[in-house]
Amino acid sequence: GAVVSQHPSWVICKSGTSVKIECRSLDFQATTMFWYRQFPKQSLMLMATSNEGSKATYEQGVEKDKFLINHASLTLSTLTVTSAHPEDSSFYICSASLQVSEQYFGPGTRLTVT
């Protein structure tokens, strides 16, 4: 149980275009989901906290107008990278919280912006 999926697993897009990444909790309902970014050979950095039915809370330094987060249901959160640039190329990982102090991570989405 407690499986989290992400789609797509990898995506290549051209500079200036937008990309949407989906995060789904497959066998449980998650009121809270989190989005992380991981650059090569670095650790995970929290980008934002997504709560179902409300606006996401962004960490300091993360542009909310560039990284649009929507949490429309208890099993789905989406991250849209708008007007992507090469520096946005990264590994984006979501996690879903089953209960406090218990969250499960998706397999990640590799974004490459050319």
Next chain:
Amino acid sequence: TQLLEQSPQFLSIQEGENLTVYCNSSSVFSSLQWYRQEPGEGPVLLVTVVTGGEVKKLKRLTFQFGDARKDSSLHITAAQPGDTGLYLCAGEVSNTGKLIFGQGTTLQVKP
């Protein structure tokens, strides 16, 4: 800003050796979690420690949470090549679910 310092960042040892990875912070965390991450995949939870002084064992892995809930360690006994990977500690902020990750420790166990 809460920080979690993880050390060492890279460790290369021979099969059968023991090792310890440390995570330290000046901040108190409501829980501390250890993950293992394979290349191109998301982190997989190994253990969560919640109580100060708590010790948990998972086969050859021993996890300890500091008394003040500011630090933690992961000890691996008789490391195997299958233990090779990236180990991450993450502290939870004030029961919010928000995790602050350490820099990670890349472990290489040579046969």
